Amino acid sequence: MKIHDISRRRFMEASAIASAAASLAKRTEGGAALEDDREPSEFFHVAPLRVVRVGFVGVGLQGTEHVKNLLSLDGVELRAVCDIAPEKVARAQALARDAGKQEPKGFTNGPRDFERLCAEEDLDLVYTATPWEWHVPVMLAAMKNGKHAATEVPAAQTVEDCWKLVETAEKEKKHCVLMENCCYDRPEMMVLHMLRKGLFGEAMHAEVGYQHDLRAIKFETRDEGLWRRAHATRLNGNLYPTHGLGPAAQAMGINRGDQFDYLVAMASPSRGLQDFQRERLPAEDLRRKETYVLGDVHTSMIKTHLGRTIYLVHDTNLPRPYARYNVFQGSKGIYSGFPPRFYFDAQEPAHRYKALSDFAAEWDHPLWTADRVKNAKNGHGGMDFLEDLRLMECLQQGLPTDFDVYDAAAWSCMVELTAKSAASRSKPVDLPDFTRGKWRSRPPLGIIGG
Numbered sequence: 001m002k003i004h005d006i007s008r009r010r011f012m013e014a015s016a017i018a019s020a021a022a023s024l025a026k027r028t029e030g031g032a033a034l035e036d037d038r039e040p041s042e043f044f045h046v047a048p049l050r051v052v053r054v055g056f057v058g059v060g061l062q063g064t065e066h067v068k069n070l071l072s073l074d075g076v077e078l079r080a081v082c083d084i085a086p087e088k089v090a091r092a093q094a095l096a097r098d099a100g101k102q103e104p105k106g107f108t109n110g111p112r113d114f115e116r117l118c119a120e121e122d123l124d125l126v127y128t129a130t131p132w133e134w135h136v137p138v139m140l141a142a143m144k145n146g147k148h149a150a151t152e153v154p155a156a157q158t159v160e161d162c163w164k165l166v167e168t169a170e171k172e173k174k175h176c177v178l179m180e181n182c183c184y185d186r187p188e189m190m191v192l193h194m195l196r197k198g199l200f201g202e203a204m205h206a207e208v209g210y211q212h213d214l215r216a217i218k219f220e221t222r223d224e225g226l227w228r229r230a231h232a233t234r235l236n237g238n239l240y241p242t243h244g245l246g247p248a249a250q251a252m253g254i255n256r257g258d259q260f261d262y263l264v265a266m267a268s269p270s271r272g273l274q275d276f277q278r279e280r281l282p283a284e285d286l287r288r289k290e291t292y293v294l295g296d297v298h299t300s301m302i303k304t305h306l307g308r309t310i311y312l313v314h315d316t317n318l319p320r321p322y323a324r325y326n327v328f329q330g331s332k333g334i335y336s337g338f339p340p341r342f343y344f345d346a347q348e349p350a351h352r353y354k355a356l357s358d359f360a361a362e363w364d365h366p367l368w369t370a371d372r373v374k375n376a377k378n379g380h381g382g383m384d385f386l387e388d389l390r391l392m393e394c395l396q397q398g399l400p401t402d403f404d405v406y407d408a409a410a411w412s413c414m415v416e417l418t419a420k421s422a423a424s425r426s427k428p429v430d431l432p433d434f435t436r437g438k439w440r441s442r443p444p445l446g447i448i449g450g
């Protein structure tokens, strides 16, 4: 049987599942999906913005990629830029001039100057790509001053801060968006598309993580070396959970029909950063005095209310090629990443994966078939461009954003709670329901043109 035939059969078999999701989504003529059955107030569905006026806080490596994307989009004005390093603000201003845009106002008066930006500037959105510890203060300042907020990942590092984001977004009726670019990567979007069209049957299990040897980056004397390593001296938890968890949670409908229930976690010994110190730093280097508590491979298992399971890993201190695992398993098929491949029930030859390229012509997510996405150069292939494009389109069209504050909180609370379980011999830890029970009735995320 050809893949094509399998696809058709799967589609028929699982049409009940797909139609349940589809019945809750209403499509526009142009293909963009709207979930019009939602309660607008509940989803911070706000009036369309003809032009989105943006203030950007933290224009280091990743922030500069976003700035480049924003400068390339129609209907977006970069009005203000803030960073503790004046030369980085100057670089962003130069990028705006080079793009033929008005120069954004600079804010360089120290680590709380973003508060002045939030209070004084006429902006629709404050977007931050600062070090982790600044995400919550920036977003709270933005929302309390009547601006939508968007942040790089993770949104917060404590459960208390996750609640602060939820309560402030609800009170101020502002979007609070976790910008998880991996949700927009081509394989993850293809999995979502195929799942919703019924190929995977029922979602069952995912194996995801962030597996990236960051030892050299953590010890640099610039960029992330200035702040990221410090977190490894403070917390033995999954410091960076959302790259893998976000796409799995979206596919499983977390906060929209299913919910995280509890987790157990454990950590390996902490060796990688200590070894790096001893082997690569000069004897007099003060960083050799640092002690790290972060286990090199931090592993969690999450159980959802519908009984699904997610294996989640953080692994950034040991020699290894980059991966995010990315296994997604349904009752009728499996996707496995790095390299990307699929296997569906009754596929021929049996027991063997086929490459993503064999499925792409029929099953690429519609957002990935646009040339401007496929050819986007800024930041991690097309996914960073697509995430910025989608955020701006949602704001311009007055649509709910692809992720909301409940996703930001549910995915980010893992930082503290994986540490809590690992510190108590893997005792199960209940995961908070930031929707306060609304996950049961919230409709699925729109598949956006699929």
Ligand SMILES: NC(=O)c1ccc[n+]([C@@H]2O[C@H](COP(=O)([O-])OP(=O)(O)OC[C@H]3O[C@@H](n4cnc5c(N)ncnc54)[C@H](O)[C@@H]3O)[C@@H](O)[C@H]2O)c1
Pocket: 057, 058, 059, 060, 061, 062, 063, 082, 083, 084, 085, 088, 110, 111, 112, 113, 114, 129, 130, 131, 132, 134, 152, 153, 154, 179, 180, 181, 222, 223, 224, 225, 226, 380
């Ligand atoms: N999604 C992704 O693929 C991805 C990739 C890289 C980084 N990130 C995230 O982006 C964020 C930034 O990472 P990066 O690699 O760009 O780091 P970076 O160190 O290059 O950039 C951080 C910037 O924030 C500035 N800054 C620090 N404190 C500030 C404050 N109080 N006010 C204003 N500016 C301040 C720094 O001067 C620096 O320019 C982090 O949250 C990181 O997790 C995400």
